[in-house]
Amino acid sequence: MSSVAERWRAMRAAIDAECQEIGRSPDDVTLVTVTKFHPASLVRDLIVAGARDFGESRHQDAAPKVAEVNDGSVRWHFVGQIQSNKARAIAQYASAVHSLDRASVVAALRTSEHIVDGFIEVNLTDDPARGGVMGESALLELAALIDETPSIVLKGVMAVAPLDGDADAAFAELHRLSTVLSATYPDATDISAGMSNDWQIALRHGATHLRIGTAITGNRPTVG
Numbered sequence: 001m002s003s004v005a006e007r008w009r010a011m012r013a014a015i016d017a018e019c020q021e022i023g024r025s026p027d028d029v030t031l032v033t034v035t036k037f038h039p040a041s042l043v044r045d046l047i048v049a050g051a052r053d054f055g056e057s058r059h060q061d062a063a064p065k066v067a068e069v070n071d072g073s074v075r076w077h078f079v080g081q082i083q084s085n086k087a088r089a090i091a092q093y094a095s096a097v098h099s100l101d102r103a104s105v106v107a108a109l110r111t112s113e114h115i116v117d118g119f120i121e122v123n124l125t126d127d128p129a130r131g132g133v134m135g136e137s138a139l140l141e142l143a144a145l146i147d148e149t150p151s152i153v154l155k156g157v158m159a160v161a162p163l164d165g166d167a168d169a170a171f172a173e174l175h176r177l178s179t180v181l182s183a184t185y186p187d188a189t190d191i192s193a194g195m196s197n198d199w200q201i202a203l204r205h206g207a208t209h210l211r212i213g214t215a216i217t218g219n220r221p222t223v224g
């Protein structure tokens, strides 16, 4: 059985090798290890292995974990759905928020003293109930609002591939929306896409931030 540290090193090596293969620089690709459901002790093992970027998706779980890890060299990425009334609390520890999906969340961050990197979440399904803005005009509308918000530095777009859909087509569309965004906001070129099962596809479509959980951490621990 491999350890979580070994799986993190193997994943980073696989990403670097894939970058070589497709002619991209590994330095342009951030591996965000998603540690939701897992304890602070696992985060510490990963820090020893060299990991510095961690993803969490629920504020209630993330806040105590961040406090317990208590390591200033770590960057926390918030990747889950945000409730507006939690946004400012999230900005206290998160360096980046990947899931900006509506005006109320941006408005809630406006009064934050902490500056965060922001990604606009895009919905690549045709189900409006899924998180994220749908289509170019909604993307540009939210981008304009973020651009007027000094506490958020607009970095780019984020998406989750549709569960039962074609990840290749979805990430191609995300890349297209990224070029639409960066035509107006030249610094907003980042693409947060790719998880344990589809990161190679995301890399080929320009992903700069891979959010990888189970391939490194293993499955959600069973309780009891």
Ligand SMILES: *Cc1c(COP(=O)(O)O)cnc(C)c1O
Residues within 6 Å of the ligand: 034, 036, 057, 079, 080, 160, 195, 196, 197, 211, 212, 213, 214, 215
């Ligand atoms: C859980 C989660 C991930 C990681 O997914 P894995 O399939 O475990 O790699 C990535 N992004 C988001 C938004 C998540 O909630």
